[in-house]
Amino acid sequence: MSTPSPCISVCQMDKTTGWCKGCYRTIEEIIAWGQGSEALKTSVWQALPARHRQADFLEAHLNRALMDACGNASAKESV
Numbered sequence: 001m002s003t004p005s006p007c008i009s010v011c012q013m014d015k016t017t018g019w020c021k022g023c024y025r026t027i028e029e030i031i032a033w034g035q036g037s038e039a040l041k042t043s044v045w046q047a048l049p050a051r052h053r054q055a056d057f058l059e060a061h062l063n064r065a066l067m068d069a070c071g072n073a074s075a076k077e078s079v
Contacts, residue, residue: 003041005033006048006069014057021059024051045070 007030010022018026025033029044036044048070052060 003038003045004069006045010059012059014055016057017051017055019051019055021055021057024048024055024060 006023006025007020008022010020012021013019013027014021020027020030023030025044025048032040033044052070
């Protein structure tokens with residue numbers, strides 16, 4: 001089973017962090033996602049909760065659905 005993308009179709013890059021305001025990935029991670037290994041995708045998912053906590057743009061404060069998904073992905077990987 002393939003790891004789902006964290007994309008939530010809010011595709012705007014934050015100039016300060018270099019992260020997408022919707023999924024918190026860098027442009028490099030977004031580009032690599034389609035051909036990326038499961039290890040790469042898992043690594044990106046694991047980085048997202050910390051990025052969300054560090055982000056100081058409005059979308060970060062509004063986006064709880066992504067954080068729920070990150071928690072579910074982390075729990076799945078630890079099983």
